Amino acid sequence: MTRSKSAARPDHTPVRRRIRGLDADERSEQRRRQLLASATELFALQSYSGTSIEQICQHAYVGTKGFYDHFESKEACYVALLEQITVQFQQRVAEVAAESAALDWEQRLRAVVAAFVHAIADDVRLAKVTFGEAGGISPAVEKQRRGNRRWAGAFLNTQWPTVDADERRSLAVSLAAIGGMFELVADWLHHHDDGGAPDSVQTLTDDLMHFVKVVELGRRAAAESR
Incomplete structure (x- = not known):
């Protein structure tokens, strides 16, 4: 019995790496939520002008690069x-x-x-x-x-x-x-x-x-x- 070409062809679809059950897109969205939650906390506590991007990142446990992946500035956040x-x-x-x-x-x-x-x-x-x-x-x-x-x-x-x-x-x-x-x-x-x-x-x-x-x-x- 001849196998079909589709059955014989190996699947080269890349496997999306999961960390703690989340793939890259899900981790990115999680970081965005963490940043917004931290911005809420800090803006309410010490005002918009009194809060820096670095403080938001530290509070959210997200690196500065992660911040700029989602927001181009504090204003955008x-x-x-x-x-x-x-x-x-x-x-x-x-x-x-x-x-x-x-x-x-x-x-x-x-x-x-x-x-x-x-x-x-x-x-x-x-x-x-x-x-x-x-x-x-x-x-x-x-x-x-x-x-x-x-x-x-x-x-x-x-x-x-x-x-x-x-x-x-x-x-x-x-x-x-x-x-x-x-x-x-x-x-x-x-x-x-x-x-x-x-x-x-x-x-x-x-x-x-x-x-x-x-x-x-x-x-x-x-x-x-x-």
Whole structure:
């Protein structure tokens, strides 16, 4: 019986070396996660400007070459970290909004605001990195920060119980409301750093709820006056 050519041909596919059960790509991704986790810890603890690439590498047990395999600079590392945290926030808030879509406006608002607050307050380091560090680092970071606000403004614009006939104006009000909400978060974070009361997370939720309800009342009054 004649063997087929394919059966006779030896397999020259290179064997991917595995170390501790991980191949090269998996080890690279693990190093990236370690670097971002260390950047989170250090940026929150000693600020962006007070943290060096060498410190991030030492904390992550990753060589400097490993850092530059993933990020061209400390700024690029920060932008990647900000993107990662933002995606987590956005996914959580969007999930809760979808889950509470059948509720009335105030119940839905409380569920979404609570999800937002817990996404940042359950790990205060995330709040420090996103709200305490983002302003003024660089044009690239500012662009990312503005993009995050625009996303949040557009998201809020889909949640209002009443809709302004002028979509551009409605979106502008939503964006301004997000700016106010983010300022309340920044103020809460400053208070937290100064040793805020144990109930400060609930206080932040209540303050955000009150603020958005006041904005909604203003939108409704403006619509009724036209």
